[in-house]
Amino acid sequence: MHRKLWNRAAIACLLLAVVWGAYAQGTATPETLTVDAQAKATPLPHFWEQMFGSGHANLAMREDYRNDLAAVKGVTDMKYVRFHGILDDENGVYTEDEHGQPQYNFTYVDEIYDGLLARGVRPVVEISFMPKLLAAHPAPHAFWYKPNVAPPRDYTRWDALIRALGENLVARYGIDEVAQWYFEVWNEPNIDFWVGEPKQSTYFELYSHTARALKSVSPRLRVGGPAAAAEEWVPEFLKYMHDSDVPVDFLSTHGYADENYEHIFTASDLPPMDDRLCAAMAHVKQQIAASPMPHIPWFVTEWNVIGIDAARDTTFVGPAVANTIRECDGLPDMMSFWTFDDVFEEDGPKREPFDGGFGLIAPWSIRKPSFNAFAMLHHLGNERLANDSKNALVTRRPDGTLVVAVWNMTDPPGAKQPGGPGVDKQMQLTFEHLPGNAAVSITRLDPTHGNTLAAYRKMGSPRYPTEAQVRELNEASKLGPPQKTKLHDGKIDVTCR
Numbered sequence: 001m002h003r004k005l006w007n008r009a010a011i012a013c014l015l016l017a018v019v020w021g022a023y024a025q026g027t028a029t030p031e032t033l034t035v036d037a038q039a040k041a042t043p044l045p046h047f048w049e050q051m052f053g054s055g056h057a058n059l060a061m062r063e064d065y066r067n068d069l070a071a072v073k074g075v076t077d078m079k080y081v082r083f084h085g086i087l088d089d090e091n092g093v094y095t096e097d098e099h100g101q102p103q104y105n106f107t108y109v110d111e112i113y114d115g116l117l118a119r120g121v122r123p124v125v126e127i128s129f130m131p132k133l134l135a136a137h138p139a140p141h142a143f144w145y146k147p148n149v150a151p152p153r154d155y156t157r158w159d160a161l162i163r164a165l166g167e168n169l170v171a172r173y174g175i176d177e178v179a180q181w182y183f184e185v186w187n188e189p190n191i192d193f194w195v196g197e198p199k200q201s202t203y204f205e206l207y208s209h210t211a212r213a214l215k216s217v218s219p220r221l222r223v224g225g226p227a228a229a230a231e232e233w234v235p236e237f238l239k240y241m242h243d244s245d246v247p248v249d250f251l252s253t254h255g256y257a258d259e260n261y262e263h264i265f266t267a268s269d270l271p272p273m274d275d276r277l278c279a280a281m282a283h284v285k286q287q288i289a290a291s292p293m294p295h296i297p298w299f300v301t302e303w304n305v306i307g308i309d310a311a312r313d314t315t316f317v318g319p320a321v322a323n324t325i326r327e328c329d330g331l332p333d334m335m336s337f338w339t340f341d342d343v344f345e346e347d348g349p350k351r352e353p354f355d356g357g358f359g360l361i362a363p364w365s366i367r368k369p370s371f372n373a374f375a376m377l378h379h380l381g382n383e384r385l386a387n388d389s390k391n392a393l394v395t396r397r398p399d400g401t402l403v404v405a406v407w408n409m410t411d412p413p414g415a416k417q418p419g420g421p422g423v424d425k426q427m428q429l430t431f432e433h434l435p436g437n438a439a440v441s442i443t444r445l446d447p448t449h450g451n452t453l454a455a456y457r458k459m460g461s462p463r464y465p466t467e468a469q470v471r472e473l474n475e476a477s478k479l480g481p482p483q484k485t486k487l488h489d490g491k492i493d494v495t496c497r
Contacts, residue, residue, distance in 0.1 A: 030426040033389050035404065037433040041383035041396055047333060048325050049076040049378060051124065052340035053302055053358075056085035056145055059343050060112045068341035068361045070119050075375035081116060082124035082301055082336055084187055087131055087161075088147050094131035094161055102134075102157055106168045117173070124182045124301065124336070125169075126227070127162065127210055129193075134158065139195045144348040151196040151206060158206075159213045166217035179220035184252050184301060185210045188229040200236060207237075208246045215247050224250035227301055231255050231280050232263055234287045242292035251288065253332075254302040255280055257320070273306050274320070274409065278327035285331050298331075302338040310356030313453050318373035318445045319409035325377065326393050329384065337374075352463045353473075354453055362452075364470045367477040372450040376443055376479075379403055391425070391496075404429065408496035425496040436490045442483040446497040452477040 052072065059065050060083065072078055087093050091108040116123055129147035132138070134157055139150035152158035169178050187193050189203040196202025203226060211223045226237045231253045241248045255261075257273050261280045265271065271279045281300065288294060305312065305320035321337075328335065342350060342357035353362040360371040381395035381403045393405040408425035431438065447454060455476035456462075462469060485492070 030428065031389065031391065032428045032430065033387060033392055033394075033406070034430045034432065035385065035387065035394050035402065037396075037400075037402060037431055039385045041385050042330075044329065044380065044382055044384040044395055045333075046077050046378070046380070046382070047329075048321065048335050048337070049078065049374060051080040051082065051299065051301070051334045051336035052076075052078055053336050053338035054081055054083045054340055055344040055346065056088065056143075056147070057083050057112055058085065058088065058090045058108070058145075059083070059345065060115055061108070062343060064363075064365055065341070065343040066115050066119065068343060068359075068365055069116070069121060071365070071367070072340045072360060072371070072374070073120055075371070076378050078121055078340070080124050080182065080334075080336070081121050081340065082126055082184070084126055084128055085145070085147050086112070086125060087127065087165075088129055088145070089132055090145065093165070094134055096133050102160065104161065104164045104168075106165070109165070109168070110172055113169070113173070117177075122181050124184055124299075126184045126187055128186050131161075134161070141193060143346045145345055149193050149195055151194075151202055155205075155209050159209055162210050162213035163217055166214050166221060170217060175218055175220055179218070179222070181222070182250060182299070183210075183214055183221060183223045184227055185223065185225040187227050188254060189226060190228040190230075190232045200233065204237070204240050207241070208244065211241075211247045222249040224248055224252050224297075224299075227252045227254060229254050230259050230261050230263070231284050234284055235291060238288070238291040238293045238296070248293065248296065250297040250299055250333075251293075252299050252301045253281075253284060255300055256302075256304055257306045257324075258308060274323060275327060277303060278324060278331065281328055281331045297333045300332045300335040303335050304338050304358055307356060307358075310354065312356055312358060312370065313354045313362070313368055315369040315373075315445055315447060315451055315453075316409070317368075317370035318376070319407035321370075321373050322377060322393060322405050322407050323390075323409060325380075326390070352461075353465060354456060354461075364465055366452060366456075366465070366470055366473050368452055369445060369450055369477075372445050372477065372479055376445060377405065380405060391427070402431070402434075406494060406496060426493065427496065428491060428493050430491045431487060432490065434487065434490060437486045437488070438490075440485045440487060440492055442485065442494070443479055444483075445479060448497070450477055450479045 092105045095103045097103055113123055130150050132148050134152050135148045135150040136153040137150050139148055140146040141149045185207045194203055207225050214221045214223050226233050255277050257277045264280050264283050305317055339358045341361035342359035342363055350363040353366050360368055360374060362368050381397040383396040385394040387394050391407055395403045406427055452473055455473055
């Protein structure tokens with residue numbers, strides 16, 4: 001059934017564009033796009049903005065972390081946040097008395113989760129890492145905060161700790177609340193975050209104990225894994241847990257655009273980085289369909305765009321995220337962008353505002369172009385209209401308003417992708433079944449709109465910006481009011497820089 005189409009504000013155009021380095025002269029080949037406003041649509045749940053990652057748990061007690069969390073929540077549909085290390089020793093969860101008996105302390109755990117809930121965000125509780133007194137042996141990870149990534153020395157004690165954690169959370173927040181959380185067992189056990197040997201079988205043992213311990217608190221607690229890097233272990237995990245009758249409420253995987261996915265692709269069929277993540281995820285979708293759990297919910301609990309040459313600080317993120325939405329639509333149920341901000345300590349305290357960090361907000365709460373990209377993409381509709389362009393998303397809101405994202409993606413230097421240097425892209429959009437003079441609102445993110453990094457460089461790239469400089473940068477980060485115009489005979493020409 002066709003929706004009513006409004007003459008006013010009938011279209012919102014989101015232009016996401018990027019040019020790298022010195023601006024190249026000339027324009028790319030013009031592209032035309034025809035949009036039928038009455039075309040059949042498919043649902044577009046906002047799977048890209050409901051879950052975000054962050055560093056390690058202890059950071060969540062910091063004021064800047066909480067302020068940045070609220071800022072991202074304010075411009076997206078953020079519902080969940082995930083971080084490492086809720087059991088790390090810096091949170092004081094597990095100690096032993098003089099007789100070697102376990103002692104639990106959930107003071108910091110409660111403060112961490114209180115802070116999330118107060119800002120309208122629920123946790124994905126990543127069960128990690130191993131308290132040192134409970135570890136089979138010392139195994140500090142290379143991260144600056146040195147989490148221990150060894151298996152437990154005693155599974156009876158591990159089970160008791162997990163039960164105590166679950167009981168504390170249910171007692172504090174109530175089962176109706178905690179049943180809406182997700183409990184994910186560990187982080188990337190297929191690489192250096194787990195030193196059990198052999199890796200897979202010892203992780204499956206850890207998962208089995210952890211899942212059963214949580215379910216003993218309440219069958220309503222939702223538990224999943226394996227959170228493996230590069231989308232690995234999916235068939236093995238689902239088969240083992242099914243055959244062993246171990247509870248699994250969701251599958252979690254990780255993927256990044258600049259990984260090689262050597263277990264999926266050969267060197268000769270490796271897709272370009274722009275397309276690689278979703279191609280790998282399509283492979284995972286097939287593995288799930290062929291598994292004993294073909295309908296299990298699936299979350300990509302870590303992902304990000306190409307990070308070469310500090311690309312994640314630039315306007316490149318906008319087109320890259322938009323393209324990921326276009327290609328990954330219909331694959332996972334949720335994707336958790338890693339990370340929502342750069343309050344982050346894998347390599348120690350940040351040394352400058354812009355270092356290519358994963359997040360949407362730089363240190364000193366400076367909003368990056370990627371923050372603007374997610375804010376813009378939040379305005380996409382909840383239905384998707386098919387189109388043949390690789391540079392556009394056409395969507396419709398419940399009131400009939402069309403929201404179209406178009407972009408001009410030029411890959412970062414060093415990515416070795418086709419396309420060459422950045423040039424302006426001309427696009428002509430033609431709309432059918434709309435008034436020929438329907439109102440249009442255009443918002444731009446490009447080298448001269450919302451490009452905080454350019455403003456930072458213009459002020460001399462101060463390593464420790466003053467409060468006045470931070471205010472100036474955040475003022476420069478604003479996209480400004482939308483451009484108001486109209487269709488002309490059902491058409492509009494746009495230029496993406």
